[in-house]
Amino acid sequence: MTSPNDAARRPRYLQVREQLVARIQSGAWAPGQLIPSEIDIAKQFGVSQGTARMAVTALVAENIVTRRQGLGTFVYEHTREDELERFARVFNGRERIDADSRSWQPVPAKASRVERRELDLVAGCKVLRIRRVRVRDDIPFILERISLPEALFPGLAAHHELPDMLYGIYQRACAVMVVEAEERITAVLADRSTAKALRIAAGTPLLRIERVARALQGKPVEWRVSLCHLSADAHYLARLK
Amino acid sequence: MTSPNDAARRPRYLQVREQLVARIQSGAWAPGQLIPSEIDIAKQFGVSQGTARMAVTALVAENIVTRRQGLGTFVYEHTREDELERFARVFNGRERIDADSRSWQPVPAKASRVERRELDLVAGCKVLRIRRVRVRDDIPFILERISLPEALFPGLAAHHELPDMLYGIYQRACAVMVVEAEERITAVLADRSTAKALRIAAGTPLLRIERVARALQGKPVEWRVSLCHLSADAHYLARLK
DNA sequence: CAGTGGTCTAGACCACGTG
DNA sequence: ACGTGGTCTAGACCACTGC
Numbered sequence: 001m002t003s004p005n006d007a008a009r010r011p012r013y014l015q016v017r018e019q020l021v022a023r024i025q026s027g028a029w030a031p032g033q034l035i036p037s038e039i040d041i042a043k044q045f046g047v048s049q050g051t052a053r054m055a056v057t058a059l060v061a062e063n064i065v066t067r068r069q070g071l072g073t074f075v076y077e078h079t080r081e082d083e084l085e086r087f088a089r090v091f092n093g094r095e096r097i098d099a100d101s102r103s104w105q106p107v108p109a110k111a112s113r114v115e116r117r118e119l120d121l122v123a124g125c126k127v128l129r130i131r132r133v134r135v136r137d138d139i140p141f142i143l144e145r146i147s148l149p150e151a152l153f154p155g156l157a158a159h160h161e162l163p164d165m166l167y168g169i170y171q172r173a174c175a176v177m178v179v180e181a182e183e184r185i186t187a188v189l190a191d192r193s194t195a196k197a198l199r200i201a202a203g204t205p206l207l208r209i210e211r212v213a214r215a216l217q218g219k220p221v222e223w224r225v226s227l228c229h230l231s232a233d234a235h236y237l238a239r240l241k
Numbered sequence: 242m243t244s245p246n247d248a249a250r251r252p253r254y255l256q257v258r259e260q261l262v263a264r265i266q267s268g269a270w271a272p273g274q275l276i277p278s279e280i281d282i283a284k285q286f287g288v289s290q291g292t293a294r295m296a297v298t299a300l301v302a303e304n305i306v307t308r309r310q311g312l313g314t315f316v317y318e319h320t321r322e323d324e325l326e327r328f329a330r331v332f333n334g335r336e337r338i339d340a341d342s343r344s345w346q347p348v349p350a351k352a353s354r355v356e357r358r359e360l361d362l363v364a365g366c367k368v369l370r371i372r373r374v375r376v377r378d379d380i381p382f383i384l385e386r387i388s389l390p391e392a393l394f395p396g397l398a399a400h401h402e403l404p405d406m407l408y409g410i411y412q413r414a415c416a417v418m419v420v421e422a423e424e425r426i427t428a429v430l431a432d433r434s435t436a437k438a439l440r441i442a443a444g445t446p447l448l449r450i451e452r453v454a455r456a457l458q459g460k461p462v463e464w465r466v467s468l469c470h471l472s473a474d475a476h477y478l479a480r481l482k
Numbered sequence: 483c484a485g486t487g488g489t490c491t492a493g494a495c496c497a498c499g500t501g
Numbered sequence: 502a503c504g505t506g507g508t509c510t511a512g513a514c515c516a517c518t519g520c
Contacts, residue, residue: 252488252489252490253489253490254489254490288490288491289490289491289492289493290491290492290493291489291490291491291492292489292490292491295489295490309498309499310497310498310499311497311498311499311500312498312499312500
């Protein structure tokens with residue numbers, strides 16, 4: 001049954017979707033937590049199971065929620081494996097490269113012009129900066145600079161040793177759920193300091209990957225620039241559909 | 242009602258999906274053609290509209306078919322705009338770069354070892370090779386080698402001038418529908434002949450993009466290697482979800 | 483076993499594009 | 502006005518998981 005004075009004529013299932021997002025965003029439903037069954041959702045919102053299901057399906061498509069048959073539907077939780085699968089696009093032959101990383105402690109600073117633009121911040125905002133080298137079999141191959149809006153990541157500066165995959169930390173320690181990212185890729189030559197950090201010759205061609213990661217509502221929450229020295233048959237893999 | 246002796250217990254909607262794919266693959270429904278309405282499909286296969294709809298939804302997700310509200314559902318047709326949107330990932334600032342191309346006529350040849358591996362061909366198979374330079378404002382910026390299994394592209398060698406976007410031609414002239422692709426990306430230095438073709442200095446860093454495009458059933462139908470000279474704020478854009 | 487998501491039905495009405 | 506896809510209902514049974 002559709003109510004007579006329908007709010008802006010938005011489909012019911014999208015309205016339900018929005019309410020569900022709100023509960024997740026508010027933290028009422030924590031990462032990894034079981035959310036109500038489709039039938040319960042239907043009852044709570046006064047819609048049929050089919051409509052509740054459409055709402056949940058939308059969330060699944062956005063990676064906000066995960067369905068497990070026979071178990072239930074859970075708030076998406078970043079795991080190491082998951083983050084590798086979704087966000088680590090550098091491969092060695094057919095194998096995904098998983099790296100270790102050696103990072104400096106996050107450093108607070110006033111956001112630069114570029115940081116303000118990429119992270120959608122106003123003048124005067126502060127950021128946390130992380131620098132690190134990612135290694136594979138003790139061989140450094142990615143030099144990385146990461147910037148985060150300080151306001152969204154309270155307490156992160158206290159972390160001394162950060163893991164290689166960060167989005168689990170963002171989610172658990174700071175309640176920031178990364179749901180998508182864009183990467184802009186170019187080819188550059190290693191300058192002297194980069195070459196030194198990666199233990200290669202200056203002038204070696206590198207892949208420069210600039211990523212902006214976004215949370216719910218498309219809010220940019222991380223800007224990172226990675227300089228990658230790809231050996232032999234290593235490459236960045238993109239899927240086009 | 243589900244029949245008692247259900248074929249391999251595959252969901253009905255997937256069985257319907259398969260039948261629809263078969264009709265498209267056979268050419269019974271041509272590119273751009275209107276396919277039967279969901280209600281007609283439901284009647285033809287003896288299922289409800291909901292089930293027919295699930296089958297069509299699966300095809301939409303695979304880019305095999307396109308829904309247009311109020312009009313109907315159509316077999317996917319590669320247009321220039323569409324191919325740009327889906328497959329041209331090189332941008333200049335926020336704008337997608339659309340190029341012109343100057344191509345040599347396709348040349349038949351015996352498939353090399355690499356071509357056999359990438360295109361999944363047996364020894365002795367032949368390929369068509371296309372070489373071209375893609376230009377923007379009369380400035381060459383991509384040098385490209387393309388290999389196609391000759392068996393799938395009869396008559397293509399007769400084409401003298403090929404457009405920059407090829408998948409429309411593949412589809413209309415050769416009934417090959419590209420539905421997905423993978424790109425492996427690395428950074429390389431321009432060698433002498435590449436530098437000459439792109440009118441740049443040898444040793445300039447280039448983006449090397451190696452693409453395998455696939456048709457229905459995951460069959461590889463095109464292998465291409467692009468060497469891209471990206472100026473100023475040009476870049477390759479990847480979306481991660 | 484009970485409860486979940488996954489599939490499926492047989493309807494209904496709405497929103498949209500074309501004639 | 503008509504036919505399309507888009508939304509929605511109120512059921513049903515199946516397949517899977519954990520207890």
